Amino acid sequence: MLILTRQEKQVILFLGAVALAGMIISFLIKINSRVENYVRIDDELIKIDLNKAGMEEFIGTRAVSEKLAQKIIQYRMEHGNFDELQKLKEVKGIGENRYEKLKELFFVE
Amino acid sequence: MFGLFLSLFAFLFGALLLRNHQILPRCHIARQLFDLQGKPSSVEGVVRSQPAYKFNSTLLLLETRKIESGPACHACCGVVLVKINGKKDLGYGDIVMARGNLYKPYRNAAPGNNSYRDYLSRQGIYCLMHIPSPYHLKILGKDNRFSLQGFALGLKSKVEGLLFKYVPPVPASILAAMILGERKGIPPLVNLSMMKTGTVHILVVSGFNTGLVIFIIMLLLKFMRIPRKLRIACAIPLIILYCLMTGASTPVVRATVMSIIFLSAYALKREGEIYNSCALALLFILLVNPLRLFDIGLQLSFASVLAISCFYPRLKALLRVEALKNRLARFLLEGSLVSFSAWIGTMGIVAYYFRLFSPVTVLANLLIVPLATLITFSGFALIFVASAMPCLAPYFAATSEMLVSLLLWTNHYLLQIPYSCFKFS
Numbered sequence: 291m292l293i294l295t296r297q298e299k300q301v302i303l304f305l306g307a308v309a310l311a312g313m314i315i316s317f318l319i320k321i322n323s324r325v326e327n328y329v330r331i332d333d334e335l336i337k338i339d340l341n342k343a344g345m346e347e348f349i350g351t352r353a354v355s356e357k358l359a360q361k362i363i364q365y366r367m368e369h370g371n372f373d374e375l376q377k378l379k380e381v382k383g384i385g386e387n388r389y390e391k392l393k394e395l396f397f398v399e
Numbered sequence: 400m401f402g403l404f405l406s407l408f409a410f411l412f413g414a415l416l417l418r419n420h421q422i423l424p425r426c427h428i429a430r431q432l433f434d435l436q437g438k439p440s441s442v443e444g445v446v447r448s449q450p451a452y453k454f455n456s457t458l459l460l461l462e463t464r465k466i467e468s469g470p471a472c473h474a475c476c477g478v479v480l481v482k483i484n485g486k487k488d489l490g491y492g493d494i495v496m497a498r499g500n501l502y503k504p505y506r507n508a509a510p511g512n513n514s515y516r517d518y519l520s521r522q523g524i525y526c527l528m529h530i531p532s533p534y535h536l537k538i539l540g541k542d543n544r545f546s547l548q549g550f551a552l553g554l555k556s557k558v559e560g561l562l563f564k565y566v567p568p569v570p571a572s573i574l575a576a577m578i579l580g581e582r583k584g585i586p587p588l589v590n591l592s593m594m595k596t597g598t599v600h601i602l603v604v605s606g607f608n609t610g611l612v613i614f615i616i617m618l619l620l621k622f623m624r625i626p627r628k629l630r631i632a633c634a635i636p637l638i639i640l641y642c643l644m645t646g647a648s649t650p651v652v653r654a655t656v657m658s659i660i661f662l663s664a665y666a667l668k669r670e671g672e673i674y675n676s677c678a679l680a681l682l683f684i685l686l687v688n689p690l691r692l693f694d695i696g697l698q699l700s701f702a703s704v705l706a707i708s709c710f711y712p713r714l715k716a717l718l719r720v721e722a723l724k725n726r727l728a729r730f731l732l733e734g735s736l737v738s739f740s741a742w743i744g745t746m747g748i749v750a751y752y753f754r755l756f757s758p759v760t761v762l763a764n765l766l767i768v769p770l771a772t773l774i775t776f777s778g779f780a781l782i783f784v785a786s787a788m789p790c791l792a793p794y795f796a797a798t799s800e801m802l803v804s805l806l807l808w809t810n811h812y813l814l815q816i817p818y819s820c821f822k823f824s
Contacts, residue, residue, distance in 0.1 A: 301618060305784075308777050312794030315801055329800055331569045335807040336586040351587065390454045395587055 333397040340378070340396040341371040351395050358383050372398050417689040427477040428463050429525035432503055440501055441467040442528065445542050446493045447478065449552050451583050457483040457533070460524070461497065479526045480504075480519065487533040491552045492542040499530035521690040551643035555579055558644075561785045562778070565796035570803035573602070574778040577771065580604035580645030589807065594753065595820040596813050597742065597760030601771040604645040605700065606654035611775055612641050613658055631666045635659055649684060649691055650700040656680035673708045677701065695752050699745050706744020711736055731765070738764035750823075759819035766809050774802045 294302070318325040338347055340362075348359035358381075365381045372378065375398050379389050423430055428442070448460035459481050466475045481497060489495070504516040504527055519525070530536055559579060563571045572584030582590075585602060593599040601607075616637050620630040642655040657680050661671035681701060684691050691697050714736045715721070723729040738761045750756055757763075777799045785792040813819060 295621070297618060298622060304776065305780055308780055308798045309784075309791060309794045311801070312797040315797040316794060319797075329797070329804055330567070331800075331804050331807060335804075335811055336569055336589055338588065350591065352591070353587065387455065 337395055337397040340375065340398050341366065343396070353391055353395055374398055413685065413689065416686070417692070420689050423525065424476060426475050427525070428466060428475045428479060428501070429477055429503070431466065431475065432501055432526060438468055438500070439498060441496055441498045442475075442479065442501070443467075443494070443496045443539070444479070446489055446491055446495060447548075449491055449556065450487070450489045452486050453583055455485065457485065457487045457489070459483075459489060461495070461528070477526065478524055479528045480524050481528045481530060483530040483533055483536060485533045487536055489536075489538070490541075491549045492546065493538050494540045494542055496537045496539055497528060497530055498535040499528050501526055501528050503527070517693070521688070521694050523688065547640070548643055551640055554640075555581070555644040558782055561782055561792075565781065565785060565792045566800055570800045573803050573806075574774065574781075574799060576602045577604070577608065577775050578778045578782070580648060580651065592810055592814055595755065595757060596763040596767070596810055597749070597757040598763050598767045598771075598810065600699075600703075601767060603650060603696075604648065605650035606657070606704065607772075608645075608775060609638065609641070609651060609654035609658055611772075611779070613638060613662070615779060628666050631662045635662060649694055649697040652684055653677075653680045653697075653700050653704070656683050673704075677704060677708075695748070698748050702744045702748055703741040707737055707740045710740035710743060714740065734765050734768070735761060738768070754823050756821045756823070757819065758821075759813055759816055763810070763813045766813070767806060770802060770806045770809065774799065774806060777802060 315325070315329060319329065338351065345356070345359050345363065348354040348362065349356055354362070361381050361383055362378070366372070369377075369380075375393055375396065378384050378392055378396070379386070384392065442461065442463050443465040444461040444463040446459050447462045450457050450459040452458075461479045461481050463475050463477055463479055466473065479501070481499075503525070504514075504519050506514045506516045519527075559575050559581060562574050562578075566574060568584065569586060569589075572581075572586075573589070575581040576585050580603070582602065590599060590602065593602060613634060616634045617630055620633055625633065638655055638658055642651050645651050657673075657676045660676040660679060664671040681697075684697065715733070718732065718736070720729055720732050720736070723732065741764075742760045746756070777795060781792060781795040781799055784795050
C-alpha cells in the first residue's frame with residue numbers, strides 16, 4: 291500500500307479540485323452560454339473603448355502622443371464615433387504600422 | 400583593519416570590472432559603426448535568442464562572426480539586435496547572413512529616465528540592424544553544437560505551445576508570462592493597469608516562481624521516493640535549466656542563486672542566511688555583468704527581498720501577530736505585512752523610475768498574490784497534465800482561464816477605487 295505524506299495528499303487534492311472545477315465550468319458553459327461571459331476575458335479588461343477614451347487615457351497607453359490623441363478626438367468630433375477599428379487609418383498620422391500597434395490597445399463596441 | 404582593506408579592494412575591483420566591461424574589444428561590431436553607419440552591410444552570425452514576431456516585425460539577437468561592407472570583409476564579435484520587416488522563420492542556433500543597415504540605438508530619454516541605449520548596453524547590446532525584408536536574410540546552416548541555452552529555449556517553445564493549444568490567447572499569454580517569463584503576448588493595457596496597482600511583479604518570473612518550481616521538483620522526486628540529498632542534487636540542475644528557460648532575468652538569477660545556497664545548506668544540515676545569500680547572488684550577477692547594477696529589475700528585486708527580510712519580522716513582532724488565535728486573521732495580517740514591507744522597500748524606486756505612487760498596492764497584493772499563486776499552480780498542473788494525459792487538459796485549461804479572468808476583473812475594480820494611483824511628473 292502506498293503511504294502518502296500530508297504534502298502529497300494536498301497536491302493530489304489540489305489537482306483533483308482543479309480538474310473538477312474545470313469540468314463544472316465546461317458543463318455550465320455547454321448548458322448555458324451566458325456563463326461564458328464570466329469566464330472569457332472581455333475586451334473591456336484588456337483594451338480601451340476607442341469611442342469613450344479621453345486625452346488622458348490615450349496618452350496613458352504610451353503608444354499615442356498628445357498630438358495624435360488630439361487628432362483622434364478631433365476626428366471623433368467631426369465624423370462621429372468610430373463604427374469599426376479600421377477607421378483609425380483615416381486619422382492623419384496613423385499608417386499601417388501604427389495601426390497594427392494601436393489595434394492591440396483599442397476596441398470598438 | 401582587515402575588513403576595511405577587504406572592502407576597499409572589493410570596491411576597487413568592482414569599479415575596474417565595471418570600467419573594463421564598458422570598454423568593448425577591438426573586434427566588436429559597435430566599434431566599426433563609425434565607418435558603417437548608414438551604409439548597407441552584410442553580417443554573418445548565429446541567432447542567439449528565440450526570434451519574436453510582433454507588429455509585422457521579427458526581432459532577434461545575432462552573435463556576429465563576420466562583416467562585409469563593400470569590398471572589405473573581416474571577422475567581428477559582439478551581439479546585434481536585428482529587426483526584420485516581415486516574418487522570418489528562424490530558430491536559436493541558425494547561422495545566417497543578414498544584409499541591412501547598422502546603427503547605434505538612440506540616446507534620447509526624458510530627464511530621470513534611462514535611455515534606450517543605456518537599457519540595451521546593460522544587456523550587452525550596443526548595435527542595432529534594420530533589415531528591410533525577410534529576403535535580405537539567408538539561412539546558411541545550423542550551429543549543431545549542444546548548448547544548454549538552446550535546449551532550454553527548445554523546451555520553453557514546447558511548453559508555450561502546450562499552453563496556447565488549450566487556452567485562448569490572452570489568458571495563455573498571461574500564463575506564459577507567469578510560468579515561462581514570456582511577456583511578448585501580454586496586452587499592453589494589462590501591463591499598464593497592473594503597474595498602477597503595484598501588482599505587475601506577478602507577471603514577471605521571480606523568486607516566487609522559482610520557489611514554486613523547487614517545491615514541485617522536490618515533491619515529484621519525493622513521490623519517486625528518492626533520498627533527500629539525491630533529490631537536492633537533481634533539483635539544482637533543473638532549477639538552472641528553469642532559469643535559462645525563463646530568459647535568465649535578474650530576479651530569476653537572484654532567486655536561483657539564493658535557492659541553490661539554501662538547498663545546499665539544507666543538504667549540509669546548516670542554516671541558510673538570507674543577507675549573505677542575497678549578497679552572494681548580487682556578487683554573482685555583477686561579476687557576469689557589472690552594468691546590471693543600474694538595471695531597474697535588479698534594484699527592485701533586491702530592494703523587495705531585503706525590505707521583506709528587514710521589516711516583516713519587526714512588524715510581525717510589533718503587532719504581535721503570533722498571538723492571534725484566529726488562523727484566517729493571522730494569515731491575512733501576515734500577507735498584508737509582507738506586501739507592506741515590500742511596498743516600503745520599493746516605493747522610492749517605483750516613484751523615481753515610473754513616476755507612480757500606488758496606495759492601493761497593499762490591498763491589491765493581498766487579493767491578487769493568492770490568485771496569482773493559484774494561477775501559477777494550475778498553469779504548472781495544466782502543463783503536466785497536457786504532457787501526460789491530454790484528454791484531461793481542457794478541464795485544467797478551463798480552470799486556469801477562469802482564474803486569469805478573475806485576476807483581471809479584480810485588478811480592474813481595484814483601479815476604480817478613488818485615489819488608488821497617483822502619477823506625477
